[in-house]
Amino acid sequence: MTKPYLELENLAKSYDGRTHALHSVNLSVAKGEFITFLGPSGSGKTTTLMLIAGFEAASEGEIRVNGASITRVPPHRRDIGIVFQNYALFPHRTALGNVMFPLQMRKMPKAMAAEKARAMLDLVGLARFAERHPREMSGGQQQRVALARALVFDPALLLLDEPLGALDKNLREGLQIEIKRIQRGLGVTTIFVTHDQSEAMAMSDRIVVFEGGRIQQAGAPLEVYNRPANEFVARFVGDSNLLPIRLTDPAAGLGEVAGIGPVRVPAQPGRQAGDRATLLLRPEAFGLPNGEAINAFRMRVGAVVHFGDSALLIGRAGETDVRARLPGLAAQGIAEGTEISLSWSPVSAHLLPAAKES
Amino acid sequence: MSKSLAPAQSSLRSWLLVAPLLVFLTAFFLVPLAQVAVMSVSDPEWGLGHYVDIATDGFHLRVLGDTFLTALIVSLCCLLLGFPLAYAMAAAPPGLAAAMMVVVTMSFWTSFLVRTYAWMVLLGSRGPVAHLFSWFGFTAPELLFTRFSSTVAMTHILLPYMVLSLYGVLKRIEPSLPRSAASLGAPPSFVIRHVVLPLAAPGIVNGLTLVFVLCLGFYVTPILLGSPREQMVAGVIGQQVEEFLAFGEASAMAVVLLASTLVVLGLYHRRFGLDRLWG
Known part of the structure; x- marks a missing residue:
């Protein structure tokens, strides 16, 4: 593998000091890689994502991006774009206003921010919806706005927390292809969290299977499918x-x-x-x-x-x-x-x- | 024929259900209220004299002005004190939030006469606050019977209304919204100003309206704690009835107070709809 871009080293999280939600996770991600965290609920995949995002503090271990530790950097200075399952768009702002938000936070002049935000809305196919409020858009459209907002500031990392979980099947498949296309085009290092193994198979460069707060296996989709490391992985990925x-x-x-x-x-x-x-x-x-x-x-x-x-x-x-x-x-x-x-x-x-x- | 009567019958039945309440309200609220309105133009003689007095004479105008000013100050104090508390409650884990809720509403359950007297003890010339001043070698300023003391007490009494109004809206804000704002680069102060506050705006307006309207009609607290020179309308009405037997003038002031309250509520209704005031 090439030089690691994102590194998790002995990352552990305990909420009460006795039981661990996450045990000593180690993972290296290359620049531009599309990684999927796959596992049932409570497996530690979302906890790991929250630690990377900085919404939870790690109990032990280090998180490094490009060699620099971000373990103790507050979330607003981590430069990580996140898409949540429930979209988390600001209801009082239009689609354009939402996408401009991170640029305004970075003190970009308004005209330039608007132009960049419009270009990003165009990239996700929503140029015509710039002036709409979230409540006037469908779930799929809102999720595209959320994606545009998470990408518009060229983040160091893109985190997707079950972004397709609330959408129906046809829409999911369309958006899977769409997310993949945009991610490839921008070359942004991406971590995608899901409990849906077919989604993981379809989208990932590598799948990381979580269970019981531990990584069970990390590997290319077909490697995980054909040569699972243990029975849990064999049962969870495929029939x-x-x-x-x-x-x-x-x-x-x-x-x-x-x-x-x-x-x-x-x-x-x-x-x-x-x-x-x-x-x-x-x-x-x-x-x-x-x-x-x-x-x-x-x-x-x-x-x-x-x-x-x-x-x-x-x-x-x-x-x-x-x-x-x-x-x-x-x-x-x-x-x-x-x-x-x-x-x-x-x-x-x-x-x-x-x-x-x- | 009997079929076409059915809806009328059922509406008759629902009228019967509210009838006791209507009779009660008519006998003990609407009729006396009408009497007050009539008295305001008929005692001691017919005419609009009392209203002309209120609109022209300095004393009445000052009382009205003081009342509105006090209500405004109390509303703003409640907002400033209540917002951080409601915000902490909304963010707290369920157990702690419930405990804070009990503490907030506990002061609700205590009779407000008791709470008013408690402030008299606290702020009195031999109370703990005065002691604290003399401990540091200062002479305690006159705290009791000032606008300060009545404002403090009314803020304390009305704070729960504000906290509950704010808690309702803050609790409904998706936790992922402040998080996503942070991930997009917003520092905590910015998240509060540009994400939490706009989303909490309906609760802020509700709380301000509730506290303002309730404060306009406050009687006991300003009478017992407030400055005799800065009276509020309700107190002056009481004084005129009890000391001067000036029923006409008192009635006219009561009508003006009622009208002011209705104007505030009317403005609120035009903008937001009254049915939302109590959450």
Whole structure:
């Protein structure tokens, strides 16, 4: 990675001095990177964001931007643009007045501030709405104004706190693309907080998964999806089958799964014969085998859920629950209650450390 | 026929529900009020003489002027003292906010005669304030029976109205608004001036109007604590009734006071709508 731009070092936060909302978080972000903090509520992602913004004081650790510590700098001198879930536009100012606010704070002459603010409103596609008040705009428009306001002063960092949470699905997807486009164009280092894993997958250069006040994994979206660090990440990012596996010959990638039988997985040079682990198979890793396939097994279909482009099959192989997603056409002939053959390719499998049996 | 009567019947029924209150208000409020109005032009003889007196004679005008000035000063003092308190209450964690609310409203529950006497003790010539002065070697200035003492006491008595008005609007301000202002580069003083104050404006106007109107009619506190030279209207009315038996003149002043109050409320109504005055 290039020289870090934003660094979090051993960052911790405790509200009562006993329990920690955040335990020793370490993270380096490169300039221009789009990072997503992903996690359920209470996982520490929003706390981390509030510490970076300066609305909460860190109990321990350092926050550095471009090498300089901002840990004890008050929020109004941190030069960080923030977009809140509820937009937080000033109701007594017009869209233009809102976007001009940070420029006026920086003592920019009024005419110049107005010009710059108009250019930014144009960039988010709201040039025509400059004179409107927030209450006269839709949620999506208000969020664009909030984005323009957070970007107009060329902040050192852009923080987005679940900015799309209050919008409906179609609008969200439109704004996801829009935010990405603007962020790329301006090259602003961005931290995006969400609990929506598909949003995280679609937008991020890197995803940081939070749980229990700790970073569980940080990596590119496909890395997090294909090679999750632990069961929590595997379950939280995407749909998953997590099957207990006993390795018979790790070097050759051979093992045994209850209900399925002998299986072939990627070689596991670090493990011993007899080791137990958890096998992660994404539902879309399964296919209908033609002829003699490896990793083939029989599954009794309990339910078929058709989505049109694909179908989710929920069934059992022996005593093991399996969720498989097949292309819509391939799944059309499959009836509930029948038994079918499924197989998967060894490369689509990923082994996690053995789970404490749940 | 009977069907078309139904709405009339139901409206008759709702009139019956408010009837006891209407009868009560008519008998004990509207009729005496009308009597006062009539008396103001008929006692001791018919004519508008009392009103002409009030409009021309220096004493009456000065009393009216003092009353308005006192009400204005008290309203502003309540705002200056109440705003920081309401702001702290709105920002406090729920438990602390509830405790502060109890303290604020507790002075509400205490009879205001008691509160007035308490100020007489505090500000009296042998009270703790006077002692404090002599402790430092000064002779205590005359605190009691001045505009200062009545203003202090009325501010204290009316402060809860202001605090509750302000608390209502401050509590409704999204916490993310001051935060986002800060993130955009606004120092705390600027956040208060340009974000919190404009959003709290309706509560400020409400509080000022409530305190001003209530203050205009104050009787006991200025009588007991105030300066005899700077009387307020209600006190003068009482004096004229009790000491001079000048019912006509007293009635005329009462009507003027009532009219002034209605003018203030009318202005408020034109601009904001009276239904919002009590939050």
